Amino acid sequence: MTTDAGAVRATWIAPSADIDPRAVLGDGSTVADRAQVREFARVGPGCAVGYAAYLGPGVILGRQCTVQDFALLYEPTLLEDRVSVGPGAVFTNDRFPRAVVPSGRLKSAADWVLVGVTVRTGASVGANAVCVAPLTIGRWAIVADGSVVTADVPEYALMDGIPATRVHWVGQSGARLKNVGPGLFRCPVTGAHYSEHDGTLRPLGIAPR
Amino acid sequence: MIPAPETAGHPLIEATADVDPAAEVGAETRVWHLAQVRENASIGSGCILGRGSYIGPGVILGRNCKVQNYALIYEPAVLEDGVFVGPAVVFTNDMFPRAVNPDLSIKMAEDWHPVGVHVGTGASIGARAVCIGPVSIGRWALVAAGAVVTKDVPDYAIVAGVPARRIGWVGRSGIPLRRAEDGRLTCPATGEHFHERDGVLLAERESG
Ligand SMILES: CC(C)(COP(=O)(O)OP(=O)(O)OC[C@H]1O[C@@H](n2cnc3c(N)ncnc32)[C@H](O)[C@@H]1OP(=O)(O)O)[C@@H](O)C(=O)NCCC(=O)NCCS
Numbered sequence: 001m002t003t004d005a006g007a008v009r010a011t012w013i014a015p016s017a018d019i020d021p022r023a024v025l026g027d028g029s030t031v032a033d034r035a036q037v038r039e040f041a042r043v044g045p046g047c048a049v050g051y052a053a054y055l056g057p058g059v060i061l062g063r064q065c066t067v068q069d070f071a072l073l074y075e076p077t078l079l080e081d082r083v084s085v086g087p088g089a090v091f092t093n094d095r096f097p098r099a100v101v102p103s104g105r106l107k108s109a110a111d112w113v114l115v116g117v118t119v120r121t122g123a124s125v126g127a128n129a130v131c132v133a134p135l136t137i138g139r140w141a142i143v144a145d146g147s148v149v150t151a152d153v154p155e156y157a158l159m160d161g162i163p164a165t166r167v168h169w170v171g172q173s174g175a176r177l178k179n180v181g182p183g184l185f186r187c188p189v190t191g192a193h194y195s196e197h198d199g200t201l202r203p204l205g206i207a208p209r
Numbered sequence: 210m211i212p213a214p215e216t217a218g219h220p221l222i223e224a225t226a227d228v229d230p231a232a233e234v235g236a237e238t239r240v241w242h243l244a245q246v247r248e249n250a251s252i253g254s255g256c257i258l259g260r261g262s263y264i265g266p267g268v269i270l271g272r273n274c275k276v277q278n279y280a281l282i283y284e285p286a287v288l289e290d291g292v293f294v295g296p297a298v299v300f301t302n303d304m305f306p307r308a309v310n311p312d313l314s315i316k317m318a319e320d321w322h323p324v325g326v327h328v329g330t331g332a333s334i335g336a337r338a339v340c341i342g343p344v345s346i347g348r349w350a351l352v353a354a355g356a357v358v359t360k361d362v363p364d365y366a367i368v369a370g371v372p373a374r375r376i377g378w379v380g381r382s383g384i385p386l387r388r389a390e391d392g393r394l395t396c397p398a399t400g401e402h403f404h405e406r407d408g409v410l411l412a413e414r415e416s417g
Contacts, residue, residue, distance in 0.1 A: 090336045096383035099275035100291035106273045148355030
């Protein structure tokens, strides 16, 4: 178990980062050059926001999340704890985007309902991947580089392709699980066992071996 | 037809944006931080150019276009009125790119002919999509996030995937059209009717 109590590192903000005064940054978080953190965004403790990354208004990051260079997270993105977002990944907020309403007037905030991407604890999204909201990425899932995710992702799924489909199961360690029996999987790194049922994977209460 | 914005005013350009003096930027257009607008580009009124976006030399944007963060629009692209370009989209301009000529001398402007992307009125290009010029995106079409468009897209088409293929039809509101039992397609938002003929969608005239 990790604790956030104890030694609190200083928050570090690069000189050209653009952080709205109404945004909140947790202890020990870092924001690199040319990143933008919009109003009311909340970044938890120990997060790292990369070069030129973008966090839209009100976007929430839990603790120890990493958002790599040029990743664009539009509101209302929510990352739980220890989520990794690769360089250049994009989380959208409008499934059917238009610049204008049918009459031709520029669309304004009042003209559409924002939809968001939620990424649950420990999940990773690869470089240049796109997540098309609304959707939720389950705990410890991995989205491969360059994929386009258009629907909810189950826990522990390894997703790849455009549109992304599940190609494997992965454990908490990120390693691909080995199929060791009917509906039974084992992590080669931690030795933990998992069972698959109806397209979902659950950790089993079996001591790792 | 896209009506002009009700009020006239100056463009609003952030200090860190780089707008060439020989570019034209319309009234009420907003150019956000770190965006670059190159020489002779012409941007209509009421547009929004997102943070870090790039508009190449001589590129033309109509009115009320929205270009999202870090989208890269290389010349000679033309966007008609009301076009949406999603975050991290790229419009390319060289079908067979090479840094050098066959003799390994560096390629100069006169060694190649840029080819452009044309986007019709009201069309939307989803996040991180790539449109490989020369290509034309029809009016009110919708290119899915992450698609790679290599051939022309008909009006009102939804295209997705690599390479992009048509997966449906969409109305001006952006919502996919629904097919009724008689085969007609209807926009759930505006109530407009359409019919499909030979891969082309035609709006039906209002009648009783
Ligand atoms: C294309 C789009 C409009 C489809 O949304 P939808 O109508 O809800 O479609 P569905 O999720 O029901 O998918 C329909 C089919 O198309 C496929 N599909 C959907 N989006 C896709 C995409 N981006 N790329 C490839 N295939 C896609 C689905 O897998 C599904 O295939 P199937 O019928 O074989 O199962 C949407 O996915 C999209 O890309 N929107 C653009 C978002 C964006 O970029 N916004 C701008 C930034 S905020």
